[in-house]
Amino acid sequence: MNALLPRSIKVVTLGVAGDHSLRTDAPLPVGACAAIGSFDGVHVGHQHVIESAIAVARRKGVASAVICFDPHPQTFFHRDGKPFRLMTLSQQLRAFEAMGVDYAFVLSFDTHLSALTAEDFARLILRDYIKLSHVSAGFDFQFGKRGGGHAKDLVAFGEQLGFTTDILPCQTDTEGHKLSSSAVREALLAGDAKLATEILGRPQAYLGEVIHGAKQGRTIDFPTLNLTLGDYQRPRYGIYITQTALPDGRVINGVSNIGVRPTVGGDIELLETYLFDFSEEIYGQVVETALLDFIRPEAKFASFDEMKLEIQNDAAKARAWFQKM
Known part of the structure; x- marks a missing residue:
């Protein structure tokens, strides 16, 4: 068995067709509580968002999940840009698995998904297709066409569509370092492997x-x-x-x-x-x-x-x- 591959987490790949119908390669649970984001690095700040979704799922007695995107939205919109990823998808899945997440919903980020408005994303993807009961996200989460939806909009859509939300504020460590993917990249560019480890929670x-x-x-x-x-x-x-x-x-x-x-x-x-x-x-x-x-x-x-x-x-x-x- 390959120790570098995820083993127990259930991975479901989802996509949106041109007619806005759903493509999926496996059945979906009903009423799951999910953390949503790009989660590149699955750093300590990301972990707090995911822990929020897991905690709600346990209180409700339903499945916990993470919704991530493949490819990373930045890769889709800037295909000739410099390499920037902190993790491969398989590394992300192992990190989710290590936290005890039940499902990983991997959304195929393509032309059809990127064309959905923020409202359509919340209504079709989060409510109608994945049928979530709760969504946790970071304060800077954006969604929908041209990033038109923000965290506060997610809260409003949740109230309209019937799912609860938890928006976590900007996270910092005890020394004031921002816990973000950009902070990890800055540390790596400086050769500061120790700081990168502190922000990531792992090397x-x-x-x-x-x-x-x-x-x-x-x-x-x-x-x-x-x-x-x-x-x-x-x-x-x-x-x-x-x-x-x-x-x-x-x-x-x-x-x-x-x-x-x-x-x-x-x-x-x-x-x-x-x-x-x-x-x-x-x-x-x-x-x-x-x-x-x-x-x-x-x-x-x-x-x-x-x-x-x-x-x-x-x-x-x-x-x-x-x-x-």
């Missing part, structure tokens, strides 16, 4: 298939696992202390380079991870590498020998970091 993690690289690491006794970054938000290029989860559930400590490898003339962004005390061949397997701390920026060295020495120092710092944990 930022990159899921991907292990690909063949140039195998230059083997020539200096530091073989690496290589992942492409795909649609993920690029963190600051540099060397990170990391842990990598394998499909069989093992978690291996290591050190990773994220960047283009200027010393070897690289021009493709990769996440390259040297796993400590690990020598297995796992090409083609899907792994997940989590950023725990930042060591240094990516650098161009004058020679392979100089680079090897610096990598040895990086690995020693990472091993020492784990020994202190």
Whole structure:
């Protein structure tokens, strides 16, 4: 069994056809309580919204759910934009599952869905199709054509259409950091893996298939696992202390380079991870590498020998970091 895939949460994919009829791949429960949002990162602020829906569901004795969107609305409207995602859909589903959510309703975000007015979205999607009894959302939630509906409108539609609502205010941590996806992205761009972890409630993690690289690491006794970054938000290029989860559930400590490898003339962004005390061949397997701390920026060295020495120092710092944990 692949430990990196959701197992128990019930996932229902929903879509809207051109005539506004519903497309669905599974039966829907009646009267569920759902949290709704993009939930990219499923950070601590998102978790509060989801916990609100779960609490109401338990009081009512009905199913709890999360409504999310695939693709992310920003991806749909800005298809040539820079990569920005914090999570893949499968990572989101695992995060929902870990919180004890019963259902994930994945709304296909396309031309038909984006054309619905806010009122049609509330009436057709939330009441008529999914038949919700309660909806929880964040204060900045927008819905409907051109984002015309806001959180206050959701409350008003709920009163008209027969479902209750809970709108959560802006969430901050004890030090005043805003708990938001944009705050996570800012932390990653600064290389502040620790702050990203605090906002997310878990380390930022990159899921991907292990690909063949140039195998230059083997020539200096530091073989690496290589992942492409795909649609993920690029963190600051540099060397990170990391842990990598394998499909069989093992978690291996290591050190990773994220960047283009200027010393070897690289021009493709990769996440390259040297796993400590690990020598297995796992090409083609899907792994997940989590950023725990930042060591240094990516650098161009004058020679392979100089680079090897610096990598040895990086690995020693990472091993020492784990020994202190």
